Amino acid sequence: MIRRIIILLITAALLLSFTACNRGGKKRDTGNLFDVSEPEPGDIYAEIKFLGYDEVVIFKLFPELAPQAVEEFSTRAERGYYDRKNIHRVIQNYIIQGGSVNFDGSDGNVESGELFPIETSPNARNFYGALCLVADSRGQNYVQFFVVTNKNPVDIDAEIEIAEGLLKGEQGTLNEDAKNRIQSNLDIMKAIPQNIKEQYLARGGVPEFDGLVSVFGQLVSGGDVLDAIAGVLVAAGNEEDDKQDIRSKPVEEIIIERITIVRIPLEEDEPEETTSPPRRGGAQTTTTTASEEIPPATEPQISNTDLLELPPVLDFENNTEPELGAEIQPEPTPEPELENDGG
Numbered sequence: 001m002i003r004r005i006i007i008l009l010i011t012a013a014l015l016l017s018f019t020a021c022n023r024g025g026k027k028r029d030t031g032n033l034f035d036v037s038e039p040e041p042g043d044i045y046a047e048i049k050f051l052g053y054d055e056v057v058i059f060k061l062f063p064e065l066a067p068q069a070v071e072e073f074s075t076r077a078e079r080g081y082y083d084r085k086n087i088h089r090v091i092q093n094y095i096i097q098g099g100s101v102n103f104d105g106s107d108g109n110v111e112s113g114e115l116f117p118i119e120t121s122p123n124a125r126n127f128y129g130a131l132c133l134v135a136d137s138r139g140q141n142y143v144q145f146f147v148v149t150n151k152n153p154v155d156i157d158a159e160i161e162i163a164e165g166l167l168k169g170e171q172g173t174l175n176e177d178a179k180n181r182i183q184s185n186l187d188i189m190k191a192i193p194q195n196i197k198e199q200y201l202a203r204g205g206v207p208e209f210d211g212l213v214s215v216f217g218q219l220v221s222g223g224d225v226l227d228a229i230a231g232v233l234v235a236a237g238n239e240e241d242d243k244q245d246i247r248s249k250p251v252e253e254i255i256i257e258r259i260t261i262v263r264i265p266l267e268e269d270e271p272e273e274t275t276s277p278p279r280r281g282g283a284q285t286t287t288t289t290a291s292e293e294i295p296p297a298t299e300p301q302i303s304n305t306d307l308l309e310l311p312p313v314l315d316f317e318n319n320t321e322p323e324l325g326a327e328i329q330p331e332p333t334p335e336p337e338l339e340n341d342g343g
Helices: 002-013 067-078 156-169 176-190 194-203 223-230 239-243
Strands: 044-050 057-061 087-091 095-098 130-135 140-148 215-221 256-263
Touching: 044 067, 057 067, 057 223, 067 130, 067 140, 067 215, 067 256, 087 223, 095 223, 156 176, 156 194, 215 223
Parallel strands: none
Antiparallel strands: 044 057, 044 256, 057 215, 087 095, 095 140, 130 140, 130 215
């Protein structure tokens, strides 16, 4: 129970400072609620190669849902910004985080000083394998990214009962700030539609982040590598996480060798060279196309900054959710935890 209280307080702390941020517009059948495994014309992929791992980790990106996040991440990746950067934060059954300018998540999260707003969508959720940008309490993105690594089923209704029980049974031990944080967490979980609850139960993830971060990609290949990194030995050394008695600094460095952006040409494009979609075997795929432009977006959609400083709450009540059909292929949920850092 003590651990449950700590986890709820930590995750709830991510939510209190954020304001709602959601952009309207036409919804498309894209994003990680749907089958993202088959490449189609116009798709964009990010292939992350880690030193010491043969297989490449591949993510499909969502320019229709988070156009600026995709552009900022892709542009930096293509000019080599992430090359030789590290994964400085690993929290088991939670997230891995990297891309920090200073390699530790502390000052220098913004490469050249610019911040840009988060982008959210009911079609992009924090399921296992979600690729997201790190943001601050004002709802502004940094160049750091994180990947959701919790594969355990998440029973949101059970989490709601636990939070309600804490608020009712721990009134004498919780201070006002803790109560507010848990209540904020509770409000977000209660707003999650039933079909999304079912997906979290089947696929795992961190639903507390929905509407608070830019989910701009989803894992499609290389899960074994992701799981191996998520399970590395960690120790103290991340100042902010240490304050919460969370160990999150990898004992041995995890280095990003390179990130390659792969663009599948639109059908009307005439590619200069034959291109191939990302392969599931982990072999790196590079592409040259006639157009190096990101497909036009039809919708405008944690640092010491880390997952403890996040942004906006999505107003689920004002968004109609897509109907989930047979095309959704929930990922298996093997039995595969959280720590935060000063960044």
